[in-house]
Amino acid sequence: MNHSESHASATGRTAASSAPAMPMPMIVRLHDARDVERCGRKAAMLARLRRLGFDVPDGFVIPVATSVSSGELSRALASLEASVAVRSSALAEDLPDRSHAGQYTTHLGVQGVDAVREAIASCLASSGGAPMAILVQSMVPAEAAGVAFSA
Secondary structure (H helix, E strand, O other): OOHHHHHHHHHOOOOOOOOOOOOOOOOEEHHHOOOHHHHOHHHHHHHHHHHOOOOOOOEEEEOOOOOOOHHHHHHHHHOOOOOEEEEEEEOOOOEOOEOOOOOOOOEEEEOOHHHHHHHHHHHHHOOOOOOEEEEEEEOOOOOOOOOOOOO
């Protein structure tokens, strides 16, 4: 048995499992926000609708327990309209038996990296410590808006 085999045997790890994991992206494009545990339920559901061809405004997600630099945030914002919505995407939000609608802060019409950072902090503070991702989406010119619930 060589040194590598001996080490793998002693640690219970194979060469493949000891390889460094691929880093997770700090910011996730909305289209790619499939993981509810990282991106929250709202973002994951909007991503699914977007992939199915529904007209969902483009955006990105800052995953649960992730902080991003101003540079990363600035690059992500460059791909969106000048004005964005900064929204919660909590793990316990938009569940079949409870929605949590209106319980977390949302900021509309936010412009610029500093203002988006402040809006992110405000959304996170509204969670009361519950795990929450942040969803940032392009604002759309709307004449009317609403929420629909179904059973």
